[in-house]
Amino acid sequence: xxxxPQQQRSRVMVQALIDAxxxxxxxxxxxxxxxxRIAEVAGVSVGSxxxxxxxxxxxxxxxxxxxxDDIGAGLKRLPIxxxxxxxxxxxxxxxxxxxxxxxxxxxxxxxxxxxxxxPTNQVVDVLQQHFMELAxxxxxxxxxxxxxxxxxxxxxxxTNSVLFTMVRHISQDNGLIRENELAEELTRMVAGYxxxxxxxxxxxx
Amino acid sequence: xxxxPQQQRSRVMVQALIDAxxxxxxxxxxxxxxxxRIAEVAGVSVGSxxxxxxxxxxxxxxxxxxxxDDIGAGLKRLPIxxxxxxxxxxxxxxxxxxxxxxxxxxxxxxxxxxxxxxPTNQVVDVLQQHFMELAxxxxxxxxxxxxxxxxxxxxxxxTNSVLFTMVRHISQDNGLIRENELAEELTRMVAGYxxxxxxxxxxxx
Amino acid sequence: xxxxPQQQRSRVMVQALIDAxxxxxxxxxxxxxxxxRIAEVAGVSVGSxxxxxxxxxxxxxxxxxxxxDDIGAGLKRLPIxxxxxxxxxxxxxxxxxxxxxxxxxxxxxxxxxxxxxxPTNQVVDVLQQHFMELAxxxxxxxxxxxxxxxxxxxxxxxTNSVLFTMVRHISQDNGLIRENELAEELTRMVAGYxxxxxxxxxxxx
Amino acid sequence: xxxxPQQQRSRVMVQALIDAxxxxxxxxxxxxxxxxRIAEVAGVSVGSxxxxxxxxxxxxxxxxxxxxDDIGAGLKRLPIxxxxxxxxxxxxxxxxxxxxxxxxxxxxxxxxxxxxxxPTNQVVDVLQQHFMELAxxxxxxxxxxxxxxxxxxxxxxxTNSVLFTMVRHISQDNGLIRENELAEELTRMVAGYxxxxxxxxxxxx
DNA sequence: CATGAATGAGAATTCATTCAT
DNA sequence: AATGAATGAATTCTCATTCAT
Numbered sequence: 028x029x030x031x032p033q034q035q036r037s038r039v040m041v042q043a044l045i046d047a048x049x050x051x052x053x054x055x056x057x058x059x060x061x062x063x064r065i066a067e068v069a070g071v072s073v074g075s076x077x078x079x080x081x082x083x084x085x086x087x088x089x090x091x092x093x094x095x096d097d098i099g100a101g102l103k104r105l106p107i108x109x110x111x112x113x114x115x116x117x118x119x120x121x122x123x124x125x126x127x128x129x130x131x132x133x134x135x136x137x138x139x140x141x142x143x144x145x146p147t148n149q150v151v152d153v154l155q156q157h158f159m160e161l162a163x164x165x166x167x168x169x170x171x172x173x174x175x176x177x178x179x180x181x182x183x184x185x186t187n188s189v190l191f192t193m194v195r196h197i198s199q200d201n202g203l204i205r206e207n208e209l210a211e212e213l214t215r216m217v218a219g220y221x222x223x224x225x226x227x228x229x230x231x232x
Numbered sequence: 233x234x235x236x237p238q239q240q241r242s243r244v245m246v247q248a249l250i251d252a253x254x255x256x257x258x259x260x261x262x263x264x265x266x267x268x269r270i271a272e273v274a275g276v277s278v279g280s281x282x283x284x285x286x287x288x289x290x291x292x293x294x295x296x297x298x299x300x301d302d303i304g305a306g307l308k309r310l311p312i313x314x315x316x317x318x319x320x321x322x323x324x325x326x327x328x329x330x331x332x333x334x335x336x337x338x339x340x341x342x343x344x345x346x347x348x349x350x351p352t353n354q355v356v357d358v359l360q361q362h363f364m365e366l367a368x369x370x371x372x373x374x375x376x377x378x379x380x381x382x383x384x385x386x387x388x389x390x391t392n393s394v395l396f397t398m399v400r401h402i403s404q405d406n407g408l409i410r411e412n413e414l415a416e417e418l419t420r421m422v423a424g425y426x427x428x429x430x431x432x433x434x435x436x437x
Numbered sequence: 438x439x440x441x442p443q444q445q446r447s448r449v450m451v452q453a454l455i456d457a458x459x460x461x462x463x464x465x466x467x468x469x470x471x472x473x474r475i476a477e478v479a480g481v482s483v484g485s486x487x488x489x490x491x492x493x494x495x496x497x498x499x500x501x502x503x504x505x506d507d508i509g510a511g512l513k514r515l516p517i518x519x520x521x522x523x524x525x526x527x528x529x530x531x532x533x534x535x536x537x538x539x540x541x542x543x544x545x546x547x548x549x550x551x552x553x554x555x556p557t558n559q560v561v562d563v564l565q566q567h568f569m570e571l572a573x574x575x576x577x578x579x580x581x582x583x584x585x586x587x588x589x590x591x592x593x594x595x596t597n598s599v600l601f602t603m604v605r606h607i608s609q610d611n612g613l614i615r616e617n618e619l620a621e622e623l624t625r626m627v628a629g630y631x632x633x634x635x636x637x638x639x640x641x642x
Numbered sequence: 643x644x645x646x647p648q649q650q651r652s653r654v655m656v657q658a659l660i661d662a663x664x665x666x667x668x669x670x671x672x673x674x675x676x677x678x679r680i681a682e683v684a685g686v687s688v689g690s691x692x693x694x695x696x697x698x699x700x701x702x703x704x705x706x707x708x709x710x711d712d713i714g715a716g717l718k719r720l721p722i723x724x725x726x727x728x729x730x731x732x733x734x735x736x737x738x739x740x741x742x743x744x745x746x747x748x749x750x751x752x753x754x755x756x757x758x759x760x761p762t763n764q765v766v767d768v769l770q771q772h773f774m775e776l777a778x779x780x781x782x783x784x785x786x787x788x789x790x791x792x793x794x795x796x797x798x799x800x801t802n803s804v805l806f807t808m809v810r811h812i813s814q815d816n817g818l819i820r821e822n823e824l825a826e827e828l829t830r831m832v833a834g835y836x837x838x839x840x841x842x843x844x845x846x847x
Numbered sequence: 848c849a850t851g852a853a854t855g856a857g858a859a860t861t862c863a864t865t866c867a868t
Numbered sequence: 869a870a871t872g873a874a875t876g877a878a879t880t881c882t883c884a885t886t887c888a889t
Contacts, residue, residue: 037873058349062859072875077860140348143403144263180409180417187400188393188421195392198348204385212385216393216425223424226416241848266883268851277850278885288884446869468759471862473872482871483864493863553755553813554673561810590819590827597810598803598831605802608758614795621841622795626803629838630831652852677880687854692881 041079041089043069048090053134057141062086088146094135095153098127102157114218116165120158121189121210121217128193139194155186162221176225185217246284246294248274253295258339262346267291293351299343300358303332307362319423321370325363326394326415326422333398344399360391367426381430390422451489451499453479458500463544467551472496498556504548505563508537512567524628526575530568531599531620531627538603549604565596572631586635595627656694656704658684663705668749672756677701703761709750710768713742717772723779729833731780735773736804736825736832743808754809770801777836791840800832 047069051060062083066073080086107119128135138145159182166175175181196209252274256265267288271278285291312324333340343350364387371380380386401414457479461470472493476483490496517529538545548555569592576585585591606619662684666675677698681688695701722734743750753760774797781790790796811824 040873061857063857073860074862074875075873078873083859143345148404177413177417180413183401183406183409184393184397184414184417184421187397188389191396191400192389192392195396196388199353201388204388208382208385209389211431212382212389215428215431216389216421219424219428220421223420226420267885268883271851279850279887280848282885283848472864473862476872483873484866484871485869487864488869550758558814587823587827590823593811593816593819594803594807594824594827594831597807598799601806601810602799602802605806606798609763611798614798618792618795619799622792622799625838625841626799626831626835629834633830633834636826636830655852676878678878688881689854689883690852693852698880 037079040069040071040075043071044076044079044086045090045093047071048086049094049131049134052090052137053132057137057144084146088149091138091146091149094138095150098150099153099157101127102154107161113165113222114214116161117218117221118210118214120161121193121213124189124193125206125210128197136194136197139190140198151186151190154190155182158182158186181221185221189213189217242284245274245276245280248276249281249284249291250295250298252276253291254299254336254339257295257342258337262342262349289351293354296343296351296354299340300355303355304358304362306332307359312366318370318427319419321366322423322426323415323419325366326398326418329394329398330411330415333402341399341402344395345403356391356395359395360387363387363391386426390426394418394422447489450479450481450485453481454486454489454496455500455503457481458496459504459541459544462500462547463542467547467554494556498559501548501556501559504545505560508560509563509567511537512564517571523575523632524624526571527628527631528620528624530571531603531623534599534603535616535620538607546604546607549600550608561596561600564600565592568592568596591631595631599623599627652694655684655686655690658686659691659694659701660705660708662686663701664709664746664749667705667752668747672752672759699761703764706753706761706764709753710765713765714768714772716742717769722776728780728837729829731776732833732836733825733829735776736808736828739804739808740821740825743812751809751812754805755813766801766805769805770797773797773801791843796836800836804828804832 044065047065048060051064051068055064062073062076065086066076069076076086080089101123105119105123107116107123128139138147138150141147142151159179162175162178162182166178192209192213196204196206249270252270253265255273256269260269267278267281270291271281274281281291285294307328310324310328312321312328333344343352343355346352347356364384367380367383367387371383397414397418401409401411454475457475458470460478461474465474472483472486475496476486479486486496490499512533515529515533517526517533538549548557548560551557552561569589572585572588572592576588602619602623606614606616659680662680663675666679666683670679677688677691680701681691684691691701695704716738720734720738722731722738743754753762753765756762757766774794777790777793777797781793807824807828811819811821
């Protein structure tokens with residue numbers, strides 16, 4: 028039961044702490060992220076940190092939410108829906124994805140890497156929901172006759188496939204595969220898959 | 233001349249420690265895996281642990297190598313190459329993947345989840361190499377005329393896509409998406425992608 | 438000429454803080470009583486708390502004094518002196534004691550429990566002094582010929598014996614001993630003791 | 643689930659830690675007793691402390707048990723039962739009580755003062771049980787005709803009365819009341835009470 | 848070689864008190 | 869005077885690693 032920041036200064040501090048958390052995670056890695064270091068980077072005492080966040084996890088959760096909002100906003104600004112064909116649409120999304128993963132000096136990268144120990148759902152779900160909506164709109168507009176049944180599954184597969192493939196690639200600075208090529212191929216795989224007809228309905232015995 | 237018993241004993245102890253490491257990770261999760269517990273499960277003293285492994289990381293690395301070998305062997309035993317068409321081949325591989333992830337009481341699951349903090353490369357690389365070889369053979373046999381240039385990229389994409397999509401699905405016991413359906417859709421995506429023609433060669437200016 | 442409003446406000450605030458202190462101790466126990474919580478319950482800022490009380494201890498001391506006054510007043514209102522015989526007098530006092538300990542939702546209980554860390558003397562002394570006076574009056578009225586020399590010691594013994602025996606009993610909700618029975622036996626012990634003749638004067642060599 | 647000390651050295655260390663705990667509590671008071679200080683006084687690292695005791699409370703519990711055992715042994719050695727009359731018997735017990743409270747440089751004093759926050763039951767119960775037994779034997783021997791019904795209540799009252807009266811007296815180094823006098827008066831009160839006939843059985847309506 | 852007791856550098860969290868606004 | 873945000877020392881507990889026996 029921490030106090031909600033009501034004052035101007037509070038809001039500034041909360042933001043400073045969240046920013047510091049991001050900075051520390053990005054610079055030292057999640058494993059070396061201590062509350063002491065976060066407070067220090069935020070230019071604040073540990074006590075203040077705990078004034079605003081019940082514990083370390085709450086702070087990290089706030090960071091996740093903040094990033095999720097940012098990503099959501101970024102996605103909304105993308106003119107993806109203007110794309111006429113699936114390939115260019117998927118291509119835009121994937122290029123956007125790479126851009127995000129490279130942004131903030133690798134913070135996103137570190138977060139996705141540690142997805143399992145973090146309330147990542149907040150972030151990944153944002154992506155998934157966004158792409159879900161995107162896909163729905165697209166099919167509504169271009170293939171009204173296609174009642175794509177398994178859209179959920181497809182979006183789940185596609186989101187995770189692209190995300191983790193990108194992260195793995197960046198993480199191991201694989202010199203053999205250029206990012207451009209990877210993006211193109213991912214685009215081809217995903218576009219091809221999304222455009223494919225749904226499977227026939229299984230007969231239930 | 234008999235083998236020196238020390239060597240014999242050593243090998244047994246090393247193996248016991250590696251096994252114990254796997255068991256502990258699987259039972260308590262990577263974060264709660266302590267050297268003390270590993271030694272205890274191995275029925276050995278911590279001191280002995282450090283006799284054979286320079287530090288905790290070395291022990292984990294050894295576990296990874298051990299698993300990589302196992303998976304390699306398991307993969308070789310798979311009659312995947314007998315499949316005539318791409319779809320059934322990919323399908324087999326994916327079902328095998330799910331089986332592995334569910335095996336050993338979730339050890340593999342926990343390892344993939346924490347891939348970034350582990351020398352997982354050893355394991356994932358094994359997979360990738362294996363599928364690389366598999367793909368090469370397949371195309372050699374069935375599409376000799378196709379000089380698939382970007383096979384490496386494709387295998388990279390496909391391996392990571394499938395692996396992490398599966399892990400994410402299992403990790404969040406998503407009741408909405410059944411594992412069977414996921415497997416089928418993954419198969420469709422991958423098979424469709426692998427069978428698609430390579431992109432035209434870009435003109436280099 | 439009106440009272441200066443500051444003084445007025447001060448007195449209100451001081452009282453609010455003391456009341457809040459009692460409430461918090463009673464609700465959360467002395468160990469979980471923080472200045473922050475006290476201020477919150479008093480509907481006042483921590484800063485104000487320190488305006489009126491030098492530190493936490495001063496606040497608690499004020500509470501003790503306040504309670505001591507209350508108890509003193511309560512005791513004076515008791516028609517104990519009307520009792521004719523020792524037993525009924527002691528009985529009344531003990532029943533009154535139990536009532537106090539059960540009052541204020543256990544605040545007194547918690548205070549006596551922690552007597553050593555608190556300036557409890559103020560409170561217990563009030564009791565002791567009161568009973569001293571009571572005893573004096575009683576013996577004056579009924580046994581004028583008895584120059585009870587060691588009345589101080591007797592009252593000291595009796596006060597502490599009864600007080601802590603009651604507190605211990607309540608604290609361990611001892612199902613085996615009913616409170617009524619305890620009160621009766623305490624009464625018998627105390628009345629018997631108080632009515633007993635003083636010891637002979639020792640010969641000083 | 644800490645290891646039980648099996649080795650010689652372990653037992654020594656466990657004892658050293660318990661002793662150190664007593665020493666620190668006695669020297670600095672319970673409130674200033676930290677694990678760090680205990681370890682330091684025991685000439686041991688904090689880590690070792692936690693090797694043998696799950697947490698601070700476990701350590702304190704062990705101290706209590708140790709003291710309880712000591713007191714129990716001390717009580718058994720007392721030739722109390724040889725006393726012919728109640729007064730001399732009670733007197734012996736009370737003098738023994740004072741001796742214990744003064745022993746170990748006030749450790750017992752500090753423990754009883756903080757009885758509410760400690761697993762004191764172990765210790766106080768030992769006393770109570772012992773006196774219970776003592777009383778039983780005494781009445782069996784001397785007043786076989788007295789079927790003292792409410793012995794439990796009496797022993798409860800007497801034990802707590804004496805114990806806390808003594809502790810309060812020592813704690814406030816009351817110059818007005820000499821310890822000898824207090825002991826004598828306590829003896830008179832207790833002996834008189836214990837020797838008094840039981841109350842008539844109440845008629846149940 | 849094997850043992851496991853001992854180490855001690857951190858890490859998270861709390862709370863009385865201060866002081867700028 | 870009042871506020872409540874900010875402070876930071878202090879406390880408990882963990883665990884990889886070492887080393888005397």
